[in-house]
Amino acid sequence: PVAEHRLADYRPPAFLVDTVDLIFDLDPKATRVRATLALRRNPAHGDAAAPLVLDGEDLTLNAVAVDGVALDAAAYRLGEHGLVIADLPDACTLDTDVTIDPAGNTQLSGLYVSGGDFFTQCEAEGFRRITFFPDRPDVMARFSATLVADEARYPVLLSNGNPVDRGAMPDGQAWVKWVDPHPKPSYLFALVAGMLVSVHDEFITASGRTVALGIYVRQGDEDKVDHAMVCLKRSMRWDEEVFGLEYDLDIFNIAAVGDFNAGAMENKGLNIFNTALVLARPDTATDADYLRIDRVIAHEYFHNWTGDRVTCRDWFQLSLKEGLTVFRDQEYGADTTDASLSRIEDVLRLRGFQFREDGGPLAHPVRPPAYRKIDNFYTATVYEKGAEVVRMIRTIIGADAFRRGMDIYFATNDNTAATIEDFVGAMHEASGYDFTQFMRWYDQAGTPAVSFAGAYDAEARRYTLTLRQATAPTPGQAEKAPFVIPVALGLIGPDGQDLAGTIDGETVAGTRVVLLTEAAQSFVFTDVAAAPVPSLFRNFSAPIRLSGYDRAQLAMMAAHDSDGFNRWEAGHEYAVQVLLEAIAAHQRGAGFTLDDGLRDARAAALDQAAAAPALAARLLGLPGASTLADRMAVVDPDAIHAVLTAARRAIGGALQARFQAIYGQTAYDGAFAVDPASVGRRALRNACLAYIMAGDEAAGIALAQAQIAADTTMTESLTALALLVDTTSPARDEALAAFHARFQGDALVIDKFFAIQAMSSAPDTLARIEALTRHPDFDIRNPNRYRSLVLAFGYRNALWFHDASGAGYDFVARMTLAADQVNRSVAARGMEVFADWKRYDPARQDKMRAALDRIIAANDLSPNTREMAERVRH
Ligand code: DPP
Ligand code: ZN
Numbered sequence: 001p002v003a004e005h006r007l008a009d010y011r012p013p014a015f016l017v018d019t020v021d022l023i024f025d026l027d028p029k030a031t032r033v034r035a036t037l038a039l040r041r042n043p044a045h046g047d048a049a050a051p052l053v054l055d056g057e058d059l060t061l062n063a064v065a066v067d068g069v070a071l072d073a074a075a076y077r078l079g080e081h082g083l084v085i086a087d088l089p090d091a092c093t094l095d096t097d098v099t100i101d102p103a104g105n106t107q108l109s110g111l112y113v114s115g116g117d118f119f120t121q122c123e124a125e126g127f128r129r130i131t132f133f134p135d136r137p138d139v140m141a142r143f144s145a146t147l148v149a150d151e152a153r154y155p156v157l158l159s160n161g162n163p164v165d166r167g168a169m170p171d172g173q174a175w176v177k178w179v180d181p182h183p184k185p186s187y188l189f190a191l192v193a194g195m196l197v198s199v200h201d202e203f204i205t206a207s208g209r210t211v212a213l214g215i216y217v218r219q220g221d222e223d224k225v226d227h228a229m230v231c232l233k234r235s236m237r238w239d240e241e242v243f244g245l246e247y248d249l250d251i252f253n254i255a256a257v258g259d260f261n262a263g264a265m266e267n268k269g270l271n272i273f274n275t276a277l278v279l280a281r282p283d284t285a286t287d288a289d290y291l292r293i294d295r296v297i298a299h300e301y302f303h304n305w306t307g308d309r310v311t312c313r314d315w316f317q318l319s320l321k322e323g324l325t326v327f328r329d330q331e332y333g334a335d336t337t338d339a340s341l342s343r344i345e346d347v348l349r350l351r352g353f354q355f356r357e358d359g360g361p362l363a364h365p366v367r368p369p370a371y372r373k374i375d376n377f378y379t380a381t382v383y384e385k386g387a388e389v390v391r392m393i394r395t396i397i398g399a400d401a402f403r404r405g406m407d408i409y410f411a412t413n414d415n416t417a418a419t420i421e422d423f424v425g426a427m428h429e430a431s432g433y434d435f436t437q438f439m440r441w442y443d444q445a446g447t448p449a450v451s452f453a454g455a456y457d458a459e460a461r462r463y464t465l466t467l468r469q470a471t472a473p474t475p476g477q478a479e480k481a482p483f484v485i486p487v488a489l490g491l492i493g494p495d496g497q498d499l500a501g502t503i504d505g506e507t508v509a510g511t512r513v514v515l516l517t518e519a520a521q522s523f524v525f526t527d528v529a530a531a532p533v534p535s536l537f538r539n540f541s542a543p544i545r546l547s548g549y550d551r552a553q554l555a556m557m558a559a560h561d562s563d564g565f566n567r568w569e570a571g572h573e574y575a576v577q578v579l580l581e582a583i584a585a586h587q588r589g590a591g592f593t594l595d596d597g598l599r600d601a602r603a604a605a606l607d608q609a610a611a612a613p614a615l616a617a618r619l620l621g622l623p624g625a626s627t628l629a630d631r632m633a634v635v636d637p638d639a640i641h642a643v644l645t646a647a648r649r650a651i652g653g654a655l656q657a658r659f660q661a662i663y664g665q666t667a668y669d670g671a672f673a674v675d676p677a678s679v680g681r682r683a684l685r686n687a688c689l690a691y692i693m694a695g696d697e698a699a700g701i702a703l704a705q706a707q708i709a710a711d712t713t714m715t716e717s718l719t720a721l722a723l724l725v726d727t728t729s730p731a732r733d734e735a736l737a738a739f740h741a742r743f744q745g746d747a748l749v750i751d752k753f754f755a756i757q758a759m760s761s762a763p764d765t766l767a768r769i770e771a772l773t774r775h776p777d778f779d780i781r782n783p784n785r786y787r788s789l790v791l792a793f794g795y796r797n798a799l800w801f802h803d804a805s806g807a808g809y810d811f812v813a814r815m816t817l818a819a820d821q822v823n824r825s826v827a828a829r830g831m832e833v834f835a836d837w838k839r840y841d842p843a844r845q846d847k848m849r850a851a852l853d854r855i856i857a858a859n860d861l862s863p864n865t866r867e868m869a870e871r872v873r874h
Contacts, residue, residue: 002372002863007316013134014050015088016042017141022131026149026193028103028113032062034095035131037141041090052094055128055135056082058110062097064132083132096132105129106781106822114259115218117194118154119272123265124315124374127186137185138313138417148175149193156216158192158253160184160268180268182248183415185311190267192255197222201229203247206240211247216255217279224279227290227674228254228297235298238332243406245305254278254297258747261783261825262378264296266303273300276748276784282672284749286715287679291337294674299329310410313417315374319366319442320420322378323386330387338676340539340564341614347540347565350388352626353380355447355545359630360835361874363445363474367420372867375825381445388543389441393424395486395513395541396438397431405430437517438484445474448483448544450516456531463491463501463528467536468520469544475874485516488541491525491532496560499532501525511538511563538563551577555597559604568618571601576623580631582643587636592646594654602651609662614680620687622647625798635839637802641761645694652695659695663688663703668712686719693723701731708735714749722756728763750777751788758793765800766807769793773815780819783826790815794833801833802840806847809834813851816865817858824862831855831868849873 018038025032041048061078064071066088077084083096105112110129111120120126128135145159151174161180168174196216203211213232215225232254239245249269260274277296280289306328307321333342357363357380364377366386371377394402409418409426420442424435448471455464467487471480490511493499500509503525514523533553537546538561549557549570554577557570578595586592605619625644629635652659666685672678689707693700704720711717717739724735736753743749754777758769772778772789779785794801794812801808812833820827837848852873855861861869 002867004370004372005315005374006370007314007367008369010314010316011046012044013042013136013139014045014047015039015052015134015139017134017139019142019144020133022143022145024111024145024147024149024191026102026118026147026154028116028118029101031100031102031111031118032097033100033131034097035133037094037096037133039088039092039094041088048090051084051086052088053134054083054085054096054132055125056098056132057125057129058105059098059100059129059132061132062099063095064097065095067092068095082128098131100130107825108259108261108783108823109825111191112259114257115194116153117196117218117257118149118191119255119257119260120189120191120267121261121265121272122189122267123187124378125187127189130189133186135186136314137187137311140183140185140311140415140417142180142183143189144177144179145189145191146175146177147191147193148173150174153195154193156192156194156196156198158190158216158255158270160188160190160270161249162251162269182268182309184268184308185417188266188268188308188311190265190270190272192216192270192272195219196255199225199229201233203233203236203252205236205246207246209246209250211236211249212251214251214253215278216253217275218256218258221256221275221279224281224284225256227280228278228293231294231297232301234294234336235301235332238298238335239302239305239328242331242335243305243328243403245410247304248309252301258784259782261823264300266300266307268304268308271300273297274784276751279748282713283711283717284714284743284746286713286718287674287682289714290674291333291679294336295329295333298332299325302328302332305410309415310413311417313419315371315377316367316369317419318374318377319382319386319389320418320423322383323366323388324390324423326383326387327390330391338614340568341618341676343539343565344568344618346384350380350384350543351630352624354384354543356626356630356836357381357832358385358445358447358474359472360838361475361872362832362835362868365443365445365477367442369443373828373864375864376828376867385543392441392484392486392542393427393435393438395488396484396515397427397433401431401433402427437482440481440483444471444480444483445477446471446480448485448542450485450537450542450544450546452534452536452546452548454532454534456528458531461526461528463525463532464522465489465525465534466520466522467516469516470519475871482517482519485542485544486513487516487536488513488538490535490538490562491528492535492557492560492562493530493532496556498562499529501528501532513541533557535561535563535566537566539565540569549573551597558601568615571619572623574598574601576627576631579623579628579643579647582647583628583632583636583639586639586643592643592650594647594650598647599651599654603655603658606655606658606662609684610665612680613666613684614676617680617683617687620684620691629798629836629839632839634841635802635836636841637798638804641799645761648691648694652691652693654695656692656695659688659691660699663692668710668716672713682713682715686716689719690723697727697729701727701729705731705735708738714752718752718756722759725756725760726762732762747782747784751784754778754785755788755792758789759796761797761799765797766803766805766811769800769811780815781822783823786815786819786823786826790819791830791833794830802844804843806844806851809847809851813854816855817861820858820862820865821860824864827862828864828868831865831872834872837872 021036023034102111103113109126147157157176159178166176198216201213254271256275256278258275264273306324405427448469453466491499554570554574561567605616609616707720724732816830855869
């Protein structure tokens, strides 16, 4: 069994590393790594005789020396987890010489080969797979790296910091030495070597320094990086303007790699990105891809300060950098696109992943108290809920104090490995606010349920709002204490306008913030002219579940709320309620009747199509299957699918002529831009096409085929293809074959080819995904391809994943076991799709439990997948 790490056991390292100098002799099968560490005992550790413990994994040790004297085997202990050397002086130099096998590194952690080139991924614990090192984030050292390689095959040699020297050797080898002047933890080390092409630009910082920007990709991809470069420069400017943070090196490089476990990595001065989050051309990437690339480029760039300059003391503090950096990329998205729409997308993501996580066996606090494999805690809770916690701090203390708090945070913690207390302490210093109770957001798991009741006294012109909070138990936490919940609210009058009201001596007509700190609490507003509808949690001011509105109130708010988020939210909640009722009716055997309000809201959205296409597209949509599942006591995937299909068909039928008209008006005009208006127009056109198809399949198929034939943008082609793939018409296979032929060799588009089939609702989907595992383009070693088939199916095909036969569960279980032999971190992720197994009917529960038991019973299961499977099974 793998030992559990506990936050409570934290102890400073026994030795610190001042400098580390690395020499890599790069060879795919046998790379030699020589490391020289300047070591110093750390008085904070407390035991002046403690041995030096260096982490190491899959390393072949050739030699080790202290202060230039080789150690014989009796002087050290080489174990499964690394190297232990006792009796060291208080300061010394350690030399190690190891050999590693990058080509055999299918885990894609440490140094590995992708497409014949070398890349690294060191977060969280990959550096120990490169050399022996105290591989923990509170050991911050100055790094140099000398890369030696065959010059013809590896003309590009990159690492962190600046290149300071280079040379050629007689045998066709060349070398470059990189020095990073900033101390950093080992997880931020990076190396790239290969036959890459690059695109360059520059950025002049606010103080006038020139930064050389480079994006490195494989030959043939250089025409797909313009967008990433624009995003990078926009991010650099935004961080200067909004947070006063300037880039701190002369070079900023990004390298793209096709085999990557995650999305991207913020290595100091050398970000490494999954190709899926860099490469974009209108004919190969969708608008969603463009927006995602923008946010991730920004996210990784923002880590330069929130992550690199100030890093985490230990991995329990992961949200210190991730929650804060997601908050920063969300703010960037809101500032540079449409603030309300951006917030809606972020909240949908939070609810879709984090609320689901928080409500099941994988629930854990934003700061988990224990873990077996930290790779399993790069979660929606640490990232997305962590961002909401930072947002609540800002809402409570106000934007000015928050910005001062950020300045204090950097001034106090620069070049150190910090804790969440350091961050919250800076916010306290800036505002004077006492965060003692607030800290529960970091240490208690679970999503609070908030309900409300209002009472209006016309004579006294007084409105009393009573709010209640309760949080259900989560694994290991039976009792929950009340959270501090900032409630941004307005009072809406009978005419739909915000009403003034006075509380705590302050009269406000628009949005104000009150703090719910007790289990139940009343807020009394005086001088209120009429009975209001309270518009609560404007702009989603806290990550809670709110209940209590009736349909009349929701319809009123959807039409009038002054808060853009809550206008959408009210219409969304209305649709959820109507559809849940239709699901209950379906389960009783009743037929589907289209609710007038549901239809009228879609008609009203079409009225806004010309003025606000992006918003109209968003308002046309229906709540997704997972949103409805989330609200059912016992999830019934067949009924959900039946009702969503019937609703789309009924709306498509009722408004067919209008959808056709707007579809005709939103045709591609030959220009391509990713501004909100253009993206909105394409989204609107695609939404119309989907409703046309739902209401009149023959008309829809003809338009979808024409849309593909027009070959305008991937946004239009892919939606049309996905709609065809949901049918059994002969047009489906024709279109798939043509799409495959057109994009053969473009790995990211072929990923889409797999994903849309994995997400299909067509009746033969299970047989077709089995066949896709034997497709010549399927490669279980490539994480993007694996995710686009197996995880797209498990996460985004509720209908067939939950097929009553259990075949969907069996498919994911088999694929997980196969993937676990190759890449444990990617395989472990797949367990999340089983997390809500107890929310289904007994027959499905039995089948999901059996699938989990099969995985757990595998003898050679990795510790990563075992931890996840056992937590889910619990
Ligand atoms: N630290 C990375 C990130 O930006 C994780 N791979 O989220
Ligand atoms: Zn991050």
